[in-house]
Amino acid sequence: MSQEVLQVKNLKTYFYLSQGVVRAVDGVSFSIRAGESLGLVGESGCGKTVTSLSIMRLVPPPGRIIAREVSFLGRDLLSFSEKEMQGVRGKAIGMVFQEPMTSLNPVYKVGEQIAEVISFHQRKGRKEAQEKAVSWLRLVGLSDPEKVISFYPHQLSGGMRQRVMIAIALCCYPRLLIADEPTTALDVTIQAQILNLLGELRRELGISLLLITHDLAVVAEVADRVVVMYAGRVVEEASVSSLFNSPRHPYTRGLINSVPRFSSSRGKKRKKRLKGIEGMVPDLLHLPSGCSFHPRCPQRFALCEREVPSLFRVNEEQRVSCFLYGSQPVSAGEPIGAYD
Numbered sequence: 001m002s003q004e005v006l007q008v009k010n011l012k013t014y015f016y017l018s019q020g021v022v023r024a025v026d027g028v029s030f031s032i033r034a035g036e037s038l039g040l041v042g043e044s045g046c047g048k049t050v051t052s053l054s055i056m057r058l059v060p061p062p063g064r065i066i067a068r069e070v071s072f073l074g075r076d077l078l079s080f081s082e083k084e085m086q087g088v089r090g091k092a093i094g095m096v097f098q099e100p101m102t103s104l105n106p107v108y109k110v111g112e113q114i115a116e117v118i119s120f121h122q123r124k125g126r127k128e129a130q131e132k133a134v135s136w137l138r139l140v141g142l143s144d145p146e147k148v149i150s151f152y153p154h155q156l157s158g159g160m161r162q163r164v165m166i167a168i169a170l171c172c173y174p175r176l177l178i179a180d181e182p183t184t185a186l187d188v189t190i191q192a193q194i195l196n197l198l199g200e201l202r203r204e205l206g207i208s209l210l211l212i213t214h215d216l217a218v219v220a221e222v223a224d225r226v227v228v229m230y231a232g233r234v235v236e237e238a239s240v241s242s243l244f245n246s247p248r249h250p251y252t253r254g255l256i257n258s259v260p261r262f263s264s265s266r267g268k269k270r271k272k273r274l275k276g277i278e279g280m281v282p283d284l285l286h287l288p289s290g291c292s293f294h295p296r297c298p299q300r301f302a303l304c305e306r307e308v309p310s311l312f313r314v315n316e317e318q319r320v321s322c323f324l325y326g327s328q329p330v331s332a333g334e335p336i337g338a339y340d
Contacts, residue, residue: 003034004031004032004033004071005034005036005072005175005176006031006071006208006210007031007070007071008030008051008067008069008070009029009070010027010028010068010069011025011027011051011066011067011068011070012025012026012027012028012066012067013054013059013063013064013065013066014064015062017285019285020285020286021285022284022285024047024050024232025232026233027233027234028229028233029234030237034206035202035207036208036209036224037208037223038208038209038210038211038225038227039211039213039218039219039222039223039226039240040210040227041216041227041255042230043214043281045284046230046232046281047231047232048213048229050063052180052210052212054067054070055070055077055210056085056089056093056095056178057078057080057085072088073175090117090120090121090168090169090172092175092176093175093176094170094174094176094177094178095178096180098180098181098184100158100162100164101154101158103165104153104161105153106152106153109149109150110137110148110152110164111133111134111148111149111150114133114149114168115132116129117168118133118172122172132171133149133167133171134146136167136170137163137164137167139201140163140166140167140170140197141193141197142163148160148164158186158190159186159194162183162190163194163197165182166182166197166198170201176207176208176210177202177209178210178212179209179211179212180212181212181213182211183195183215183218184215195222198222199221209222211223216259217259219243220244224239225238225240226238228243228249228251228255230251230292230293231281231282232284233321234311235251235320236249236251236319236320236322237311237318238317239317239318242315242318243256243318246318248320248325249293249320249321250293250298250322250324251277254276254296255277257274257275258274258275258277260274278296282295288305289305290303290305290306290308291321292308299324301323304323309322310326312326
């Protein structure tokens with residue numbers, strides 16, 4: 001069994017507002033092995049980004065992180081001081097944010113921003129850091145990197161800015177890369193290029209990847225395993241092949257059925273009618289009783305309205321939080337993904 005780079009146990013991140021408590025992340029557990037790519041999937045507002053910010057200890061007030069453990073390479077990040085976390089962020093754990101234009105500093109040239117990270121974490125001089133910045137821009141596929149380092153973020157296209165963000169996230173050779181919706185704002189062609197780049201760099205550098213996305217096509221392209229979230233909780237975890245070939249949770253099936261696809265009829269391709277998920281994502285301030293998905297679930301029954309289902313083991317590659325599969329509950333605190 002390969003080493004676990006990240007292990008999250010019973011993570012809870014709540015926001016304490018005047019109107020009440022928002023349970024943005026409510027008991028999430030998962031693990032990522034060395035060199036593995038894990039996709040974290042769900043609709044907007046399900047808690048994906050807050051999960052990543054909790055791992056990095058970047059949750060703003062009035063948010064509060066409550067967890068049994070967030071273990072990185074065997075050390076609990078929740079016990080780290082802020083100074084210790086500064087040594088982790090950007091060095092041991094890199095992060096690519098959703099919108100590079102708001103993540104990059106608009107008043108500094110991109111070369112200076114990459115060099116600053118290298119200088120801070122690797123104690124390199126200015127000249128050597130600039131040379132390494134050029135090398136990283138070349139590695140992430142930017143042509144004429146000697147010229148690009150003198151550009152400001154607004155002078156670059158969206159795809160180029162995203163490549164700069166990837167260079168910044170990887171320039172100190174982290175063990176884990178967190179990519180939060182890295183292709184959302186890009187056109188389809190550039191999306192494919194960025195996904196291919198992430199895959200190539202992951203294999204070349206041997207890093208682990210936590211990919212946060214609402215796009216199942218992206219998951220199918222990049223991830224080894226998938227964790228599906230809904231209303232702050234994990235509803236299913238599976239290998240990519242199991243998830244797409246045999247989705248178990250009604251919410252997961254709804255997500256997959258809502259993806260556009262073609263079907264063949266007498267040698268001709270024709271579009272199939274999309275099946276949407278009825279209802280709306282619940283307000284996290286006023287979650288329904290029992291299973292949060294039950295008001296939208298076509299297979300709900302009385303128990304779903306009264307109790308929150310535990311994670312049940314379907315097989316060695318798949319676990320699901322649904323009373324339809326309530327035969328082998330996962331023990332309390334056991335991280336999903338920790339297979340033998």
